Amino acid sequence: MPRSQRHADLAHPSVGEIDLLDVLHALSDPTRMRIVRTLRIEAERACGTFPVDVSPSTLTHHFRVLREAGVIRQREDGTRRWTALRAGDLDARFPGLLDAVLASYEHPEVRARPGKAAKATRPARP
Secondary structure, three states: OOHHHHOOOOOOOOHHHOOHHHHHHHOOOHHHHHHHHHHHHOOEEEHHHOOOOOOHHHHHHHHHHHHHHOOEEEEEEOOEEEEEEOHHHHHHHOOOHHHHHHHHHHOOOOOOOHHHHHHHHOOOOO
């Protein structure tokens, strides 16, 4: 059986089916954020070429989570699978969300541990 027929078509939710909680869950993992940040710079990239330090099977899992959440789109071309960020679709569904998440991820002080951030922003008691 030819390779192109071994895999079922890759499932991608339509823009209207993209769920906020699924997107936020997909973006909650550091490896998946590295994938998204890479795709923000490059329009499309072959799956095995991302700068992540995980096994191929783990990388496949991360791609599946991102794809099923509607964050990325994947296509097969011969023996390669290509991945692209669905930035336009995400912006159409949740304007500014992707930019806000990426911006907050870029600034470590925003990602401070919950205990420290909560103490720093808690108002003083009278």
